Amino acid sequence: MRKLIFLLPLFFFIACKQKAKKEPVAETPTTGTIKMVVDESFAAVLADQIEVFRLDYPDTKFEMLQGNENKIVPTFLNDSVRVAVLSRMLTPEETNFYTKRSIKITTTRFALDGIALFTGNNSPDSTITVDEVISILQGNNPRGKKLVFDNAYSSTFRYFKALANITAVPKTGVYTLNNNNDVIKYVAAHPDYIGVAGVNWLLRGDRDMNDFIPQVKLMGVKNVKGKTGDDEFYKPEQRNLINGKYPFVRSVYFINAEGRTGLGTGFATWLRSQRGQLIVLKSGLAPHKITSRDFNLKSDN
Known part of the structure; x- marks a missing residue:
């Protein structure tokens, strides 16, 4: 009898604890669970954002599916995931998928x-023009x-x-x-090729790429005549991204089709906050907006 009296409070405590664990976390801008598809070019900076966001809001859970654009957009449109991070806005046809169901997209x-355009360190080329890039894509490539x-x-x-206004690429060039990663490895070993990749990927490549990234160099690019950047060759440095x-x-867009004020709304606000933009800046990308700094000047007189 004494043992039973002693064990009853223990059973009650365990039962309450298990019940508490089963209670779902409320869906708010700073709590809950969110699934999102992410263009793999931006997966690293999103992972950094999530890590810091969860330090402030630990009752959040993020499930991130990354891949190429053609792979992840259908997942977003088949209603299994309601948030996407892409390098473009949705087309009218894609937007209509949600509009016809009265779901607002933000x-x-x-x-x-x-x-970035880059080539091997042993390559004699270090610059290229936009006109040359377009010519290669259109199959007019006299310089090979x-x-x-x-x-x-x-x-x-x-x-x-x-950019080149083409639907099919030439058979050569x-x-x-x-x-x-395959592009970086290939260009490092073949200096006569020019690799193309997001600058964030070069700056934040996988650990496996540590031996290959130092073997390539960024190329300077000159814009077409009459546009900003047509005066000299510019590299994809942050100041050149910001000034155009x-x-x-x-x-880079955060597209939210949750249809309510939930974690997606809160995280989108976070991405545009001062802390979120500082993480963007640290990643090598350019922030959406540079936050101004105000100084109070005090006089001793």
Whole structure:
């Protein structure tokens, strides 16, 4: 009897604790769970954002599916995931998928990404013009330069096809591999090729790439005549992304189709906050907006 009296409070405590664990966390801008698809070019900076965000808001959980654009957009549109991070806004047809169901989409730009052109350290080339890049993509390549992209379905490849106004690439001069790491490795070993990848990937590459990234160099790019950056060759450095002098720049968007005020709303606000923008700056991307600093000048008189 004494043992039973002693054990009853213990059983009661365990039962209450198990019940508490089963209670779901409320869905608010700073609590809950969110699933999102992320263009693999921006996975590293998103991971950094999530890490810091969860330090402030530990009752949050993020499930991130990363991949090339053609792979992740269908997942977003089949309603299994309601948040996407892309280098483009949704098309009218894609937006209509949610509009016809009366679900409002909010799109937040939080960063600018520079698409870097790079070549092997032993390559004699260190500069290229936008006109030359377009000519290569269109199959007019008298100098025999060769471009290498991550894969045929990536947002980076789509960006350059749109730039050259083409739907199909020439049989020679333009090549695709499987991912950004493959491009870096290939260009490091073949100095006569020019690799194409987001600058964030070069700055924050996988640990496995530590031996290869030092073997490539960024190229300077001159814009077409009449546009900003046509006066000299510019590299994808942050100041050149911000002032628009580097020509290959794309916006990075956080697209939220949750249809309510939940964790997606809170995280989108965080990405545009001062802390979120500082993380963008640290990643090598350019922030959506540079936060001004105010100084109070005091006089001793």
